[in-house]
Amino acid sequence: MSLVRRADTAEVVGAGLELAAAGWGCRRIAGRLGRPVTTVRGWLRCWSRRAVRATAVFTAWLVALADDPAAVLPAPAGTAVADAVSAVTGFAFAARARLGKLKVPTWLLVSAACHGRLLAPGWPPA
Template sequence: MVTVEVDPVRVESRLATGAIGCPTCRNGVLGGWGYARARQIEGLSDPVRPRRARCRACAVTHVLLPVTVFLRRAYAAERIWAALTARAEGAGHRRIGAGLGMPAATVRGWLRRAAQRLEAIRSWFLGIAVTAGVDVRIPDGSGCPWRDALAAVATATAAIRFRFGAAGLFGAVMPDRVAVAASGGRLLAPEWPPPRS
């Protein structure tokens, strides 16, 4: 799976010019290879039909997932991020679910997965901020792991905005999209974070 911008015309243009590198072999570039099945994502107006691509060197196929969705989640990244933000402000899963109009059990699953890796989220996104930014100010710890993790994502978002502008490389630079792009859509996936090389 490869995270790409939302605009399908830009994705097609990048595929045609060989501008998307293969994450498997790191030497090849991806070219168009059909589409994955369309699916409706809660919080997005149109169904998402991800583009598939195949590496011209190693022949491995990849799904190109837009930066507005996390891998294997039926809700838009913006809605998931709203739930994580509400938790950092002290709300519980039932109140978050009711406020966002989604099942409390779904929210509880996201919160449990995120709670298992709050320190990993914090350190990963502070690393992204330092890599992307100039004179990045690392936020002081607040004593709440949830607020500290979200502050790290906010710091990374600010560093990326400063370096690439408000439109960024994948569209509007917002914390939910930064969380998707910087984690490869896998922020809530079992295998994230990857080992540092």
């Protein structure tokens, strides 16, 4: 599944966001993923602008899905970008636990949850 206004799949963009959360820069991420530096820079700028709101949205969804939210709430990861990625992966974990044998990759599940709008203008809603 692709993200709205993005040529790359949710899995490719998500991999880039995970690498950024781990401290990688856009040139290194671009090299690893085989994408243009300008493309990766665009993802990271967009994600950085919405990281705090995305953290709030995915954390709320995680809490709504988890049987024991305290057991799966991610600890602060050190940066807003890393916190948002942690919230996303926590949400995916809670969704899989709630829905049983769901074998959907994390970033595909995330894309479906936000209707492909993860990096689209106006998401998450204010």
